[in-house]
Amino acid sequence: MLDKNSNLLVVSAHAADFVWRGGGAIAKYAKHANVSLVILSYGARGESNDLWNIEGQTLENVKNVRRNEIEKAAAHLGVKDFEIWDFEDYHMELTKERTERLVKKIREVRPTDILTHGPRDAFNPDHEAVSKFVFDASVLSTSNGVRFDGYPTAKQARLFGFEPHQSEISDFVPEVILDITETYEQKAAAMNCFEAQPHLIDYYASKAKLRGNHARRCSGNKEYRYAEAFTRFFPYVGGEFK
């Protein structure tokens, strides 16, 4: 069903968020539809703890390592269109200029679906700030009175939120569970690129199995083996019960 009429725009706060939280879904859209990926920061300050244990480590080198990891991970997921905006992380300042940059990006990509962080993350203020940043930009992108030459107004996209690391204390409720059985191997390969966060690889492999169990239980479909969970910013609208 998924086809080239679908454009998925992914906005990831740090280097690896898009892989842990949505790698399976992204690989699926890269295969059957279109994906544009914006990575706002290298996560050099907040999500590269092990790299900083190396003596003489520098910010430039951390960024190099992480860029290399991103490139390999994106290749595993089949994503060719990606940009790293290199904002400082922890804490990320999201100015009016940065919002306008994202408005223009949305108007270029004209996404049917936007995937980014959800509004709450109990351990990660950057994720919360990015969630509001993307939402605000999406609102501006559809408004006729917010005018940039060469960037005509976009149609309202659907917005979906990543699962945060500790779901329940972040008020996360799975509203959308996507089957990623078809692309799970790609996600696993992409996760393995992030040597700076080894403890997370096993974690998100377990998560994918648990969400697969939930997918089977909620649907009665026994073929779902791996899944990812997301929230939605707006209600589902359509022609039939889904």
Added chain:
Amino acid sequence: MLDKNSNLLVVSAHAADFVWRGGGAIAKYAKHANVSLVILSYGARGESNDLWNIEGQTLENVKNVRRNEIEKAAAHLGVKDFEIWDFEDYHMELTKERTERLVKKIREVRPTDILTHGPRDAFNPDHEAVSKFVFDASVLSTSNGVRFDGYPTAKQARLFGFEPHQSEISDFVPEVILDITETYEQKAAAMNCFEAQPHLIDYYASKAKLRGNHARRCSGNKEYRYAEAFTRFFPYVGGEFK
């Protein structure tokens, strides 16, 4: 997209609930898929106020009036398969035997989707009781150890909840908004059958327009004119963002 592989089972607490709260969706499923409708009561005690203002009114006569209305409304919606179980309403007692009756009905119909009342209704204890009744029966219907000869176990259906009359004070949040532009005229005709509740006809006509506005705003699709809103009991599970 909707086709004969979809079986919708509707469980309505009182005579007219299925029309006010889901008439448009039901007409759509009746047209393109399959619909089975169970009406648990005539609403003779709790939802026939105007009929009881007629001098010399009797319970039997109220039920006759309401049966007649139900038959005409179902015809407008294109629903041929319906049953009235004639439980007493206000307050409805939902015994173990009644639960088993519904388990058998679910196993017969083998619905892909079940539509009934959501868990909260700030003014209507019957609606709350029916919500739990249907949910409980759906759980039993899938369990291999709950055995009735001739009624093999059903597969897990999706469950959806009607919008209650006063949505916000009933904790209702629209999670599914269905476009009913195609069948709105049928819903309007069905609503007009319920002369015992005239004040509701205008109310739900207005609601359909408001939900149509929400459908347009959330989706960017300008062709949606009328809509109905529902909650879901479980997350959406599928292969792509919807």
Added chain:
Amino acid sequence: MLDKNSNLLVVSAHAADFVWRGGGAIAKYAKHANVSLVILSYGARGESNDLWNIEGQTLENVKNVRRNEIEKAAAHLGVKDFEIWDFEDYHMELTKERTERLVKKIREVRPTDILTHGPRDAFNPDHEAVSKFVFDASVLSTSNGVRFDGYPTAKQARLFGFEPHQSEISDFVPEVILDITETYEQKAAAMNCFEAQPHLIDYYASKAKLRGNHARRCSGNKEYRYAEAFTRFFPYVGGEFK
């Protein structure tokens, strides 16, 4: 009961918010009590979509059109004391200076009741920002240590929040439902002034009827025909159950 001892201060984010969301209540206070109205922006960027479809449209002209609409609408509601602060909208920046300006306004008006946007609006970041802006200013206005010559400290006002466009997904719960039957025609006339947002006129006319139905149902008073719903920031305090 309403009399000249009541001073209502209304703070509206954009040109027409005060009409859609509180026009009936405002007309009532204008008739029996006192109303001061502050409109923070023309809504030129975010709420004037149709105007920008006119070729050669300019910001100055959009503002002129909207100012004209505001003046006519205010006249229909009987509001003589209004100010347009001409902030840029989408997104509104609410600085310390702007907060102090509102503190002074509150201390001048000395409102018994303040009406503005509630804390959540699922589609409108400006409304959320204004809600906090007004609340923060109201806190400062009562504090003896926040000193401006000529502006003595105000007494704590009651704060009420407008209904957002999509109530349920904005966590809106009607806590106060005001009967506007007496002034509904004025509200209708005021709504008709906003030609730039024609799709909203029918929407809020339907809303007024629905809220009228809720008013009748919650109170048993059959004379309520039209109503508006609001949230309250603090509990009701008084001498009897209301």
Added chain:
Amino acid sequence: MLDKNSNLLVVSAHAADFVWRGGGAIAKYAKHANVSLVILSYGARGESNDLWNIEGQTLENVKNVRRNEIEKAAAHLGVKDFEIWDFEDYHMELTKERTERLVKKIREVRPTDILTHGPRDAFNPDHEAVSKFVFDASVLSTSNGVRFDGYPTAKQARLFGFEPHQSEISDFVPEVILDITETYEQKAAAMNCFEAQPHLIDYYASKAKLRGNHARRCSGNKEYRYAEAFTRFFPYVGGEFK
């Protein structure tokens, strides 16, 4: 403002609930308006712990002690119309017959306001059961199809909920704070009648002062010294902001 047009019906699960949780408000209504009080049980099993420490204690004697306390407390509050229905408590079974008895009582009293337990009490299942019992009966009382000879249908009353003992873990939020400065001495006298629960007298005296502080802070009215807090089952409906 409060006058003889107001009829307050109070339904108390156990002997002393109406005093701890609403004694000040009840005394006020007894003074200026009308009060009918129904006490469902003596609280002999669940709320008479100290009495059972007396050797040779009997159920009959516990009830006698508590009846005596109730009579004295009611006298202090100025309530003449009260009934003790003598249900067993801990846990209270609230059958169809008992619901019908309350329906008839409501139709007799024709209350403008009903005061009873709110829906959640983290330590007291009886209070939760009574809350639903009263709500259900109030729904039936207004329904034309629920017919008892000599008991014509009542108009919808407003419903208010008592503050439970541990408010926050019982999801209690003060929505209505009533000034009881005028009748606080009566409440204090009534509380002192309940020798079986001495630890609660000091507790609810402190509560009244705290709620008085909240009343002052929320309203700016410095004359409020003692107050009681309640929830409301439905929104406030009226002609002006309150």
Added chain:
Amino acid sequence: MLDKNSNLLVVSAHAADFVWRGGGAIAKYAKHANVSLVILSYGARGESNDLWNIEGQTLENVKNVRRNEIEKAAAHLGVKDFEIWDFEDYHMELTKERTERLVKKIREVRPTDILTHGPRDAFNPDHEAVSKFVFDASVLSTSNGVRFDGYPTAKQARLFGFEPHQSEISDFVPEVILDITETYEQKAAAMNCFEAQPHLIDYYASKAKLRGNHARRCSGNKEYRYAEAFTRFFPYVGGEFK
């Protein structure tokens, strides 16, 4: 720290709930403190799906298989004091007599801590019913007026709730995360006894790792490898921050 002054009473709705949801904690208490275990049903109807796929299966045989599994699992956890009450499951009826039986059990065991199902389980009505059943019995057990010869009143125990299968849609929030690294092997061995529910063994092994990750992240203690999560019914009370 854990010692023989602690008495843990576990109430499990079905045969294996206590293992999946609390096996590690139970083994720890069995080792260092005291454990009493009540299993309310064999789960023959609702949680033995695979057993019913065997041709000619009988209820008696299903119970025998499950009893055997329970015995082996309890042995792995080191629990010697357990009872199976053999209630019918799906749906469990929890009568006044059954409540009194549990009141007596609580008064016998005199637990410092009670562990049972939490109040919400989105797929399992039995778990919800048992949660209220245990809570209600615990309230009665402390009340001096609820008298059974030979069963003196118990002191208020702390109550904790199991994690349900799909945590987020069951409103579960981890309030207590217990390190079970020390007893994880015992839990694994106990889980392996339940051949009737093979799909759950892998599921709860993954869960234990995820909760171990959360335990490390929330505490900074790197030695936690496996953990279990629970809710609490009442606030933590003690002499220091924990």
Added chain:
Amino acid sequence: MLDKNSNLLVVSAHAADFVWRGGGAIAKYAKHANVSLVILSYGARGESNDLWNIEGQTLENVKNVRRNEIEKAAAHLGVKDFEIWDFEDYHMELTKERTERLVKKIREVRPTDILTHGPRDAFNPDHEAVSKFVFDASVLSTSNGVRFDGYPTAKQARLFGFEPHQSEISDFVPEVILDITETYEQKAAAMNCFEAQPHLIDYYASKAKLRGNHARRCSGNKEYRYAEAFTRFFPYVGGEFK
């Protein structure tokens, strides 16, 4: 149990917050463990109303009065290590530089527990801002990539939130109730130092008794007479039920 291995860092928005909301707990930690106290502002603008009623009052003098009060109160609580950062209050601006200052403070103190304002306070925007400020700084303090010479990364501390003035309308739920019977007299003495806020002394004395009642009821421990309530930012993690 509490010993010198525990380091409590307290961050108080205004002069007296730490006393009203946590004085008993702080005195306990000062006696048995270690306490560091940071007071962000004198509360000169927002929490010194009575002082400003004195004719000719100056900001400098208000600060002097409040400094004097803080010093005396800290002495009563046994706190020797405290700092006043003298930020302007009402409203407090919490810049990147200020966050870094707190990061360094956390890395110096290396607290096991941090006590500050919880995320919601219905009447006090400063308290809400400080809650996020402290949380954000605590996140940065543990991150290896946020580097300041001489300030090695801290281990994750537990975070606890003060009770706000009006708990329920601030979404406060007591998750931790600490017995302060042992240090209540010290708290009372410290409260009496704040002559600028006399109405609060009686208020928080009453609160301590009410929370003592809750402590007794939740634990069954009759020796608790006074208590303070707090929220926790993360789940309890440990080796046994607490």
